[in-house]
Amino acid sequence: MAYNIVVLIKQVPDTKRITGEAMRDDGTVNRSALPAIFNPEDLHALEAALELKERYGGRVTVVTMGPPQACEVLRESLERGADDVVLITDRRAAASDTLATSYILSCAVRKLNEPRRAGVNLVVCGRQAIDGDTAQVPPQTAEKLGWPQVTYVECVEEVAGGRLRARRNTGQGAERVECPLPCLLTVTDQAPAARPPSAKRIMAVKKARSRAEIERETPDPDQARARTEALQARGLLITQWDLQDIGADLAWCGRDGSPTKVKRIQSVVLKGSGFKKVEPTEEAIATMVHELIDDHTIG
Amino acid sequence: MIEANREGDVWVVAEQNDGQLHDVGLELLSKGRELAETLGVRLTAVVMGADVARHAERLIHHGADRVVAAEDALLAHYQTNPYAKVLCRLIEEHKPQIVIYGATPLGRDLAPRVASALRAGLTADCTDLDIGDHIEPGTKEKYDRLLLQIRPAFGGNIIATIVNPERWPQMATVREGVMRLPDADPSRRGEIIRFRPGLSAEDLPLKILDHTKAERKVNLKAARVIVAGGAGVGSKENFRLIWDLANSLGAAAGASRAAVDNGWIDKDHQVGQTGTTVRPALYIAVGISGAVQHRAGMSEAQKIVAINADPHAPIFQVAHYGIVGDLNRVIPMMIYAIKKRV
Numbered sequence: 001m002a003y004n005i006v007v008l009i010k011q012v013p014d015t016k017r018i019t020g021e022a023m024r025d026d027g028t029v030n031r032s033a034l035p036a037i038f039n040p041e042d043l044h045a046l047e048a049a050l051e052l053k054e055r056y057g058g059r060v061t062v063v064t065m066g067p068p069q070a071c072e073v074l075r076e077s078l079e080r081g082a083d084d085v086v087l088i089t090d091r092r093a094a095a096s097d098t099l100a101t102s103y104i105l106s107c108a109v110r111k112l113n114e115p116r117r118a119g120v121n122l123v124v125c126g127r128q129a130i131d132g133d134t135a136q137v138p139p140q141t142a143e144k145l146g147w148p149q150v151t152y153v154e155c156v157e158e159v160a161g162g163r164l165r166a167r168r169n170t171g172q173g174a175e176r177v178e179c180p181l182p183c184l185l186t187v188t189d190q191a192p193a194a195r196p197p198s199a200k201r202i203m204a205v206k207k208a209r210s211r212a213e214i215e216r217e218t219p220d221p222d223q224a225r226a227r228t229e230a231l232q233a234r235g236l237l238i239t240q241w242d243l244q245d246i247g248a249d250l251a252w253c254g255r256d257g258s259p260t261k262v263k264r265i266q267s268v269v270l271k272g273s274g275f276k277k278v279e280p281t282e283e284a285i286a287t288m289v290h291e292l293i294d295d296h297t298i299g
Numbered sequence: 300m301i302e303a304n305r306e307g308d309v310w311v312v313a314e315q316n317d318g319q320l321h322d323v324g325l326e327l328l329s330k331g332r333e334l335a336e337t338l339g340v341r342l343t344a345v346v347m348g349a350d351v352a353r354h355a356e357r358l359i360h361h362g363a364d365r366v367v368a369a370e371d372a373l374l375a376h377y378q379t380n381p382y383a384k385v386l387c388r389l390i391e392e393h394k395p396q397i398v399i400y401g402a403t404p405l406g407r408d409l410a411p412r413v414a415s416a417l418r419a420g421l422t423a424d425c426t427d428l429d430i431g432d433h434i435e436p437g438t439k440e441k442y443d444r445l446l447l448q449i450r451p452a453f454g455g456n457i458i459a460t461i462v463n464p465e466r467w468p469q470m471a472t473v474r475e476g477v478m479r480l481p482d483a484d485p486s487r488r489g490e491i492i493r494f495r496p497g498l499s500a501e502d503l504p505l506k507i508l509d510h511t512k513a514e515r516k517v518n519l520k521a522a523r524v525i526v527a528g529g530a531g532v533g534s535k536e537n538f539r540l541i542w543d544l545a546n547s548l549g550a551a552a553g554a555s556r557a558a559v560d561n562g563w564i565d566k567d568h569q570v571g572q573t574g575t576t577v578r579p580a581l582y583i584a585v586g587i588s589g590a591v592q593h594r595a596g597m598s599e600a601q602k603i604v605a606i607n608a609d610p611h612a613p614i615f616q617v618a619h620y621g622i623v624g625d626l627n628r629v630i631p632m633m634i635y636a637i638k639k640r641v
Binding site for chain 2: 013015097099102131132133135136137138139140142143144148149150151152165169170171172173179180183258259261262263267276277280281282286288289290292293298
């Protein structure tokens with residue numbers, strides 16, 4: 001039995017790179033110094049999907065919502081072995097909170113699950129994205145689809161008889177569960193890491209573009225059309241959907257569809273509290289240790 | 300969708316596993332108490348499981364005015380759908396104005412499912428909660444006494460205050476260890492409401508095949524002193540220095556995410572936004588640059604000693620003592636000074 005698997009991924013700023021170099025003198029972060037990357041746990045999600053495809057057959061479709069630039073992670077997905085990729089891009093989706101985002105993604109999964117298509121047996125997501133760290137979108141997407149969810153998965157053991165077995169982290173330990181398909185999984189970074197892109201596939205998908213990218217790179221409309229047709233003929237046109245394409249009700253998208261509102265954003269500014277500088281000498285260090293003993297911090 | 304109910308209680312979802320109440324629920328009761336008193340409403344703890352009314356007294360002693368105990372044999376072991384179903388039903392019936400959950404794997408699995416079903420807002424991993432007014436910039440509409448949900452975002456580089464003006468209840472998850480665990484007050488009295496949801500097998504799509512409890516190898520939350528190493532330590536062999544310094548102080552060993560990712564130390568030792576939040580008397584950060592994600596988990600330490608070769612490392616800005624130097628030289632000097640004195 002082959003399975004059609006959808007992987008939901010996100011392109012994120014590399015917040016892990018925030019060290020001394022990305023800090024401004026005033027203590028705030030220079031965001032433009034951070035590269036945009038494939039959300040780390042989404043790579044584990046893609047790998048889980050590719051492994052299931054290898055074992056049982058089927059197709060892996062990777063979906064992302066974001067600006068046209070997010071096609072970078074879709075191309076990377078193709079390089080690593082995805083069969084199809086879909087970009088959901090629409091200005092009206094901007095400022096969506098997790099609830100609105102999950103609504104839009106659930107509309108996309110429903111569209112992929114239409115009877116005229118092959119259907120969707122499984123959705124796999126990374127546990128959380130490193131820019132927001134909320135872990136909310138996958139369970140909210142599962143709820144909207146009316147599918148069961150299995151979160152914090154570390155190992156997908158097998159799929160048989162329309163049921164999936166997986167081991168998940170409960171925070172207190174681990175449990176093995178069996179879940180009927182269709183369902184949604186989130187995988188953690190304890191699941192197998194992504195395979196590297198294959199050199200052959202890198203060459204094959206290098207030219208893949210979405211309509212939005214073609215329009216940006218090729219300002220002349222005639223040339224853009226010709227390029228679009230040429231890419232389509234070679235199977236290199238990245239599927240691009242807007243909110244209408246996926247049948248989304250605009251009232252549930254973007255700012256209007258988001259119950260949470262950002263009241264205030266404060267940059268974290270390090271106070272520079274004026275620490276006591278201790279020279280790396282035996283004498284100075286002994287003095288510090290004695291101070292810590294004297295004020296009962298240690299000892 | 301649930302409309303705003305200004306008379307609604309403040310709810311804390313108290314997690315229990317295998318008959319044990321999770322600390323985070325008790326921590327949330329201290330914050331919940333403050334919120335309920337500011338709003339002049341009751342604080343209710345909700346506990347779900349097979350046999351959970353027996354936790355009511357402890358929840359009341361920790362600040363609850365009322366405990367809703369949802370009991371059903373089918374709730375014995377957590378799974379998403381039946382827990383979400385029961386909680387949604389309780390929320391729809393009682394219309395609390397605020398519902399807070401621990402940001403544990405269970406809370407982070409359950410809360411978004413409930414939020415989606417109720418089409419309510421939810422803010423993840425808050426580090427503080429408060430009550431305050433809000434004016435919506437677009438419409439200039441004023442909302443009194445909303446739940447201010449304060450959380451780090453963008454890897455902790457910004458602190459965002461989130462509100463949920465219209466689609467209630469206002470819901471948030473709160474990280475474990477962020478709120479203080481209050482002392483119990485055995486003189487407190489409260490009301491207990493038993494609720495029997497009457498679930499059936501169809502409400503449980505998952506079959507739990509087995510579960511194992513893993514004891515955490517280290518209890519960072521309880522440690523008085525923590526010596527933590529980061530990328531600057533350089534290698535697994537060199538991480539020995541962190542253990543040596545920790546042993547000389549009777550301290551626990553901690554680590555930044557980088558050190559864990561490099562495989563130098565087990566993930567249980569990780570301090571920071573994705574690890575454990577700690578408040579020790581002394582935190583010694585060795586070779587840790589001090590990315591905000593890390594600082595989010597340790598900046599509440601009473602004393603911080605930073606040892607780093609890079610004089611510009613952000614860790615120095617939260618430190619009380621800073622040593623710019625090579626840890627291979629500095630740590631042996633510290634161990635020597637500690638041993639000579641103690």
